[in-house]
Amino acid sequence: MALFRKLLRNLPFYGAYKALGHYPDYWYWRLRGQPVRSPHLVKQRTVRDYARRYGLRIMIETGTYYGEMVAAMNKDFDRIYSIEFDPGLARRAARRFAGDPRIQILEGNSQKVLPELLKSISEPALFWLDAGYWGWVNLARDPVRLSVEVEAALSHPVKGHAVLMDDARMLDGQNGAPTFDELRSRIAARFPGRRIELLHDIIRITPAGTQSSL
Numbered sequence: 001m002a003l004f005r006k007l008l009r010n011l012p013f014y015g016a017y018k019a020l021g022h023y024p025d026y027w028y029w030r031l032r033g034q035p036v037r038s039p040h041l042v043k044q045r046t047v048r049d050y051a052r053r054y055g056l057r058i059m060i061e062t063g064t065y066y067g068e069m070v071a072a073m074n075k076d077f078d079r080i081y082s083i084e085f086d087p088g089l090a091r092r093a094a095r096r097f098a099g100d101p102r103i104q105i106l107e108g109n110s111q112k113v114l115p116e117l118l119k120s121i122s123e124p125a126l127f128w129l130d131a132g133y134w135g136w137v138n139l140a141r142d143p144v145r146l147s148v149e150v151e152a153a154l155s156h157p158v159k160g161h162a163v164l165m166d167d168a169r170m171l172d173g174q175n176g177a178p179t180f181d182e183l184r185s186r187i188a189a190r191f192p193g194r195r196i197e198l199l200h201d202i203i204r205i206t207p208a209g210t211q212s213s214l
């Protein structure tokens, strides 16, 4: 079974195959009473909803994985940048989206690539970041530090970005990760004038004074 899964993952259409499970996952999640970990369809709806609400035409994602979010959003944005650390996954996504000039897959560590990319961004964007898998190591020693990606997005001179962070449940105060409340206090202290909310495992950082989505 494990070998079969491994073989399946190596097939070029694995991303599209995975997307077939999005609706069943969504309904299973509803049936279970909407547990904290939300299905990909809820994430897609949230990204789309925030892009429309704030009139954002650029999406910047950290962690392409199998390109599911890129594929789901390709009609909703004029430009999509997605950064992937794993060279195999990055190459595969680059091949998958090679025919679409609006989509750019950037290989590398988002802590380095994102600040570089932002030098070329001159209009507000929707950021789809991940709270889950990296960046929090050793942060316990520095009570005000944010992840490099959040810092880069919020300190960018262009105003009006919306930042969404997936897998907020991983902010559990363990192994150097802050809790959501700690992160919210750090952002509020460092970048006043932002609304910071949490719903369906997604942190939403938007300009204050705009309407809340919750």
Ligand SMILES: C[S@@+](CC[C@H](N)C(=O)[O-])C[C@H]1O[C@@H](n2cnc3c(N)ncnc32)[C@H](O)[C@@H]1O
Pocket: 043, 061, 062, 063, 064, 065, 066, 067, 068, 069, 083, 084, 085, 086, 089, 108, 109, 110, 111, 130, 133, 134
């Ligand atoms: C949970 S998946 C991302 C899911 C995707 N954003 C979506 O919505 O479908 C995490 C991905 O982030 C990548 N990743 C981990 N650390 C990274 C880093 N420092 N820079 C860029 N990508 C990273 C992993 O290789 C993996 O493909």
